[in-house]
Amino acid sequence: xxxxxQEPIRIESVMDRVKQNTCGAVVTFTGxxxxxxxxxxxxxxxxxxxxxxxxxxxxEITSEIxxxxxxxxxxxxxxxxxxEIGEVVVVIAVASAxxxxxxQACQYAIDRIKKVVPIWKKEFYEDGSSWIDDETxxx
Amino acid sequence: MKVILRLFASYRELAGTGRIELDLxxxxxxxxxxxxxxxxxxxxxxxPVHVAVNTEFVASGYELHEGDEIALLPPVSGG
Numbered sequence: 001x002x003x004x005x006q007e008p009i010r011i012e013s014v015m016d017r018v019k020q021n022t023c024g025a026v027v028t029f030t031g032x033x034x035x036x037x038x039x040x041x042x043x044x045x046x047x048x049x050x051x052x053x054x055x056x057x058x059x060e061i062t063s064e065i066x067x068x069x070x071x072x073x074x075x076x077x078x079x080x081x082x083x084e085i086g087e088v089v090v091v092i093a094v095a096s097a098x099x100x101x102x103x104q105a106c107q108y109a110i111d112r113i114k115k116v117v118p119i120w121k122k123e124f125y126e127d128g129s130s131w132i133d134d135e136t137x138x139x
Numbered sequence: 140m141k142v143i144l145r146l147f148a149s150y151r152e153l154a155g156t157g158r159i160e161l162d163l164x165x166x167x168x169x170x171x172x173x174x175x176x177x178x179x180x181x182x183x184x185x186x187p188v189h190v191a192v193n194t195e196f197v198a199s200g201y202e203l204h205e206g207d208e209i210a211l212l213p214p215v216s217g218g
Contacts, residue, residue, distance in 0.1 A: 031218055047217065048148050050210055053194040054217075078217060090218055110218055118191070118210070119217025120148035131149040133213035134186065 001075040002058040004051055009077050009088045018073035018095035027102035029110050031090040033083050037132075042085065043124045049080045050118040057117045061109055065094070068108075069101040076109065078119060089121075140165055140205040144176070148213050150188075154180055163203065170199045172209060188212070 001017045011030055019026050033045050062074045072095045079089050092109045096102040113119075120133045144159040151157045163172065169190050177183050189212040190197055203209065 048151070049217070050145065050147055050191075050194075050212065053191055053210065056194050113218035114215070116215070117217050118147065118212050118215055120213060121216045122148070131152075131213070132216035133148045134184070 001073075002055050002062065003075075003077040004049060004054060004080050005077060006079070006081040009079060009091050011088065011091050014075050014077050014091040014093045017075040018093045020072060020095060023072045023095040023097055025097070025099040025102045026093060026095045027099065027106045028094075029090070029092040029106050030088055031110070033085050033087050033089055035085045037123055040123075040125050043126065044085060045083050045089075045124065046122045047078075047080045047083060047089070048120045048122070049078075051080075053118045054078070058113070061112045061117075064112070065105045065109060069096065069105045071096045071101055071105055074105065074109065076113070078113075078117075080119070140167075140203070142172075142203055142206065143208045144172075145208060145210040147210065150183070150211050150213055153182055166202060168200055168202045169197060169209075172203065173199075176211070189214070 015026055015028055035042050058076050065074050075093045077091050083089055092106055094102045094106045120131060122129055122131045140163055142161050142163060144161055146154050146157050191210040192207050
């Protein structure tokens with residue numbers, strides 16, 4: 001289950017999508033908006049996305065995970081638009097019979113999202129703003 | 140041939156729009172498209188650009204076809 005949303009993400013809702021009686025483990029990753037970047041104070045962020053390709057890439061990541069770890073289920077929800085400090089930007093929930101696969105798959109998911117999904121963040125500071133979209137900032 | 144160019148993040152701000160219709164010669168490939176873009180938008184960065192056609196990443200030699208949707212993607216920062 002993949003979702004891009006402009007609304008606040010409820011972590012438990014994402015977990016509920018994958019939780020099932022045959023599974024003993026649900027591992028979640030939550031990404032939140034930090035208030036600082038390279039020494040500058042961040043006031044808020046805006047996320048831009050290429051929605052048709054972002055949902056496609058998120059679905060591919062889900063398939064990769066299910067092929068590699070044979071998990072029960074994966075759900076990913078990512079915010080787009082303006083997001084305030086401390087708010088949740090992304091939630092990944094992975095359900096599996098046992099915890100090892102769930103931990104590994106969840107880490108894989110966030111690492112892949114950060115590499116291949118066409119979503120970009122713009123940080124707003126007191127004295128201006130900056131897209132985080134060149135290698136000097138994303139490396 | 141007519142194609143659609145989609146731009147995102149700083150590229151979108153640079154161009155002033157997220158969507159441009161282009162008319163390109165038959166046989167134009169990605170390298171040729173990028174030359175056209177850099178000619179029309181001189182402040183477009185020199186750094187390598189990731190390109191997707193119809194939501195799939197492609198290499199610079201990929202030949203374009205009528206109706207293709209080409210997206211110029213800066214390095215991503217989601218997650």
